[in-house]
Amino acid sequence: MLMQDAGFNSYQQVDLDAQAASASPHQLVLMLIDGFQDELIRAQGHIEAKRLDAKGISINKCMNILMGLDSALDLELGGEVAANLHDLYEFCQLELYQGSVKNDIAHLNNVALVMNNIREGWQGFGQHAAK
Template identity: 30%
Template structure:
């Protein structure tokens, strides 16, 4: 019974997530990527502190995938100019710091990446709050 309830709850959560993604505009999708990356890094720190290396590995991999295949891949260096180039380098740096944390089981690089993600996430939310997101076609230019 518990397993069926859990399966149903997971299915419901997946439908909710898929619906949220389908309904989101490009600006909101970038925010979701930042949130997912932050959560994954926080989970990696937690699992590392608990000594659960398998879960730590999965969380670091997920954070890296979100940053490199989500945020970094969404950059438009032609329209985003210097800002997009700088973000590309920053995402590359974060990927390297995640790898270091993973290989050496160190939380310091994870904390650093988490701080960077928080700063970028906050800035991205502020762009949306000021209405600039609606003024430009978004593709993470930060999507511009």
């Protein structure tokens, strides 16, 4: 079973690498948010199952994705939108921290809601830009 998991994980990574190589910056942001949301769900499951080591790993991955999204913002050219995204990413980092320290899924649910709204905004932006 372990060998099958390793093969599947390798296949997934190759597929992800291929998608990222051909993605636009807009698509890359959506891919990062999707990966974030998947990892956040894992973190919630780890908290519920009291797998605290695994929870820490998932929270760390989420934090890294948020830091990556935040570091890609151009606060000068992006104006108010970029500043608002920065504030939202910072809020999410604080909520992730609180959720991790307290093992409280409510904080992670707050993050899920914010990131879902951000994703919807990015999707709408992409549809508008494609017209």
